[in-house]
Amino acid sequence: MGQTVERRTSARSGDAERSGASLSEPKAVNESIIVRSWGRCWDDYRIDRSTRSGPAVVEQQRLNERVDRYGEFVQLARAEMHALYQQIAGSGYALLLTDADGLILDYVGDPTLKRTFQSAGLWRGAIWSEANEGTNGVGTCIAERRPVTVHRDQHFRNRHNMLSCSGAPILDAHGELFAVLDASSVNARDTPESQLHTLALVTMSAQLISKCRFVASFPEGMILRFHSRPEYVGLINDAAMALDGDGKILAADPNAVAYLGLAHRSDLVGQRIDQVLDIEPANLPEHARRRHMPYWPVRCVKRGTRYFATLEYGDQQGVPGDRVHRAEQVVRSKPRGQRRPSLEALAGHDPSMQRQVERARRVVGRGIPVLLRGETGTGKEVFARALHGACAWSEGPFVAVNCAAIPENLIESELFGYQPGAFTGARKGGMKGKVLQADGGTLFLDEIGDMPLDLQTRLLRVLEEQEVVPLGGEVPIQVDLNLISATHCDLMERVADGRFRQDLYYRLNGLEVALPALRDRLDRRELVRAVLAEEGGEGVVVEDEAMRRIMACDWPGNLRQLRNVLRTALALCDDQIIRVDDLSAELGALELRSLKGTASAREESALVSAERDALIESLELHRWNVSKTAAALGMSRNTLYRKMRRHGIQQDER
Incomplete structure (x- = not known):
């Protein structure tokens, strides 16, 4: 022994x-x-x-x-x-x-x-x-x-x-x-x-x-894919469950077990889908028959957590490798020749969006970093591309990096590149990282709030010194670029929790641009027509009842979900007229939730308005000194900042 x-x-x-x-x-x-x-x-x-x-x-x-x-x-x-x-x-x-x-x-x-x-x-x-x-x-x-x-x-x-x-x-x-x-x-x-x-x-x-x-294991069944973030549905990190025609769960992958907060796949296999997610088994064939349908919102029966889901028959999946995107493909670019909307087009006729566009236009390309904040699907990357096209950097490259989509061990090499032989598996000639690829153009860091802390430190150093040292290298390389970041989360809350560096937050936040959710925009009808035109349906008419249904939805997936629904409706409609039957089935549930929430929303509106007025009054009283205002209100500066962002209060309202 x-x-x-x-x-x-x-x-x-x-x-x-x-x-x-x-x-x-x-x-x-x-x-x-x-x-x-x-x-x-x-x-x-x-x-x-x-x-x-x-x-x-x-x-x-x-x-x-x-x-x-x-x-x-x-x-x-x-x-x-x-x-x-x-x-x-x-x-x-x-x-x-x-x-x-x-x-x-x-x-x-x-x-x-x-x-x-x-x-x-x-x-x-x-x-x-x-x-x-x-x-x-x-x-x-x-x-x-x-x-x-x-x-x-x-x-x-x-x-x-x-x-x-x-x-x-x-x-x-x-x-x-x-x-x-x-x-x-x-x-x-x-x-x-x-x-x-x-x-x-x-x-x-x-x-x-x-x-x-x-x-590939269930060609005669149905494959349900879901994730809490709609942009991840169909990607490597989503959850998958196999269902039979009666809605019984045949199999579940590890992500499905983890996302639903269960201990083992045996807690799922053998149950009906409506015991786990709020999906009626009778409605499954309707979802599965419509290929390339947009995701629809579902909720966990026990926990109430919201997810976004898609469903297809197993034999519709084609070659599995073609259906699952490689996670390391983090630079998302538009197909060549596809028209990208300008800032004017993005502003539309919504006063809030018009104001955000005007604020961003004044600073972009002047060495002032822009931080875009908005819910998933509000079009942060589209907005970033439009900013890039409207400034002096427009002739340079636009390099987009999704910080949440790259495994933690790959982020450093993806961002900063590496020299030949820097590590096992390094390409023979090394690799030019995204920061250097963006030299002379715009670097767009999407989901910046998900960047690991140690990488935040190195990114801050790069931004402060305007130079990059690739992995395995010793000589710094100068870089000159326009920086735009984006997040769906409250970065100041992450700063308070120790998950995000405060100094990096202030370095990124030269100007914060809040993109309104689709449900809050006043120009939704114009947006519907604009999206239809972009999808090849410029002469298509939306029936009054169908438009009413579209206007009544709360659109948790925002512009991305609207585009998917209208794209499907265009494929299904007859006589160049979109009718209620052409709209996705999930709109009914979204509309119902929206109507149920209207009463409570009205009750909350008065309280929200009163709090906003009180904050502005106190800020004005203390000449917009955040520290003094927070002390007077008996709250921390971080809490006050969170409330200001929640109410859309900008420093330049003074």
């Missing part, structure tokens, strides 16, 4: 560089995974560390049988492996796909390194289970059912001490481990810390393959 403890301790207390880190996990967690694996190798498998024999390799017939058993999955995974390999080509790494037993089914890598990988046993037909080969990226991933990096002498067997492996699990539709995606190098010379970027990419691709696998 003492010898076992000694051996485990030596695995734990080796060179500091022996500890890696899994995606979004501290280094100590990955180290504990390695320690547990070494314990199994000593005690359970009784592996001889010094043996030089290579991995067991199955005969070709057995390999073919296993590949056939996995069927179309191998083809599905191979497409994603080739896409991922484009990210790491030239780094000396190869991608391996194994089954749940560690048998390598497929390989994607540099043809010139083929023999080297074969001699290391990293080839089709080799078995890399932990019981066979000790601690390694594939076998330990299978044993732990989680992403893991095993770097050089973290491998239990001495034979593998030059390898570096990052493996991530691929799950089937019922949450069972189905396969492993692994990136391996046979001659790793970097540090364990440098593996984080590669592990993040591998984990993201494994999650994408798992999502595709889930969708």
